[in-house]
Amino acid sequence: MVTIRDIAKRAGVSGSTASRALNNHPKISQKTRDKIKAIADEMGYLPNYNAKNLTNGVSNAIGVVFPPGEMSTASNPFYVDILMGINRELRPRNGVLSVAIANTMDELTANVAALISQGLIRYFVLLYSKKADPVIKLLREQKVDYVVIGDPNAEDECFVNNDNQLAGQKAGEYMLRKFNAKRTLFVESDPEQGFERKRRLGFQQAMTTAGIPSEVLKVSLKGQMKLDDAIAQFLMTRQTIDGIVTTDDRLGLMIYQLLWRQLDREVPLISFNRNRTNNLLMGPMVRFVELYPQTMGAAAVRVLVDPAKHSEMIPFTIER
The missing domain is CATH 3.40.50.2300 (Response regulator)
Structure with missing residues (x-):
């Protein structure tokens, strides 16, 4: 590995001069700085940014x-x-x-x-x-x-x-326009997180504007087996729901699997975010709000x- 000493030796200057030149020290002439930087590039010198920053008392x-x-x-x-x-x-x-x-x-x-x-x-x-x-x-x-x-x-x-409220509104409008939903459900997990609350508010705004009845279901991702049963029971009592929006793809996958495993139903579903490694949440009635994380x-x-x-x-x- 090329060091500052190697560069200094090639340039015929001291190690401190070479170091100062590479760090643009004002006391080193521009001509000398250019010469030493050219030699450093020619020799393939890679600066140790971590060491450099630590000398300033800060990690990189x-x-x-x-x-x-x-x-x-x-x-x-x-x-x-x-x-x-x-x-x-x-x-x-x-x-x-x-x-x-x-x-x-x-x-x-x-x-x-x-x-x-x-x-x-x-x-x-x-x-x-x-x-x-x-x-x-x-x-x-x-x-x-x-x-x-x-x-x-x-x-x-x-x-x-992202503009999460606008995204929630557009998801709701898309659900109505594309799938002609007449009764919808929004599923969230932690409304204290501002992005979830705003997505729901935007969605509800779209439903209110269109005069479409909508419900909100809050679920926790803990205790998966009991949770699946509880959500399945909830959905069984709401057979007229024909459009679901979930606040992220983990909830989307859970709802999607419950619908076809336990309830033998296919309902249009829009999920926020898309995990491209997950091929289970897909189908002609599934859409994603891509957030580009x-x-x-x-x-x-x-x-x-x-x-x-x-x-x-x-x-x-x-x-x-």
């Missing part, structure tokens, strides 16, 4: 904070896609990911505090947005830069998001590192 890692809850949250395809987008944007910047995940908010806050104090991490991406969040309070107290994926909770908060992850990095940026809104599409 970005901390990614998952919402508190079951550890299985980390396997949610939506979050996995966001991580892929973050990593894609970090790679050319020689950055790395460091993850904070925990079952409780107290544990999560302690985890983030350790990343700041021990890992010297000064940039964070939060994969959720909640009011009165102690993690955000900590980040603000420590004067750490962060961006939330979701609705901002303060005017000066950096964020990346990889694009969201990449945008979060851009907002973090570009002081001119404050937010990015990612477009959505409805597709099969």
Whole structure:
């Protein structure tokens, strides 16, 4: 591996001069800087960004904070896609990911505090947005830069998001237009998450405007077997429901499988997000609101590192 000493020897300068030239030190003439950078490129020199940043007291890692809850949250395809987008944007910047995940908010806050104090991490991406969040309070107290994926909770908060209310409205309008639904159901799991609430509000707005009766079903993804039975019973008492929208593809798959396994019914279904590795949620009556989570992850990095940026809104599409 080529080192700064190798470059200095080739250029006939001291190691400190070579280092300063590569870091654009103003006391090194432009001519010398250009000469040493040309030699470095010719020799295939790759700078150690981690060591460079640590000398400044900062890691080159970005901390990614998952919402508190079951550890299985980390396997949610939506979050996995966001991580892929973050990593894609970090790679050319020689950055790395460091993850904070925990079952409780107290544990999560302690985890983030350790990343700041021990890992010297000064940039964070939060994969959720909640009011009165102690993690955000900590980040603000420590004067750490962060961006939330979701609705901002303060005017000066950096964020990346979809227009979830508009997406919910368009999903509802599509359901009525494409499938001529006359009675609909919206299925959600955690309305405290702003994106779920806004998707539901947009959907309900479309139903109200069209004068179509609609219900909301809140389910928890814990206790799968008992949950399946409960939802099956619910759907059995509502045989006239002819259009279902679910707030994410995990709920969509659950409802879809229940309909044909236990109830022998086929009902038009629209799911938010699409896990392309899942081939079970598909058919002529299934549609997806594509949210482009990889694009969201990449945008979060851009907002973090570009002081001119404050937010990015990612477009959505409805597709099969």
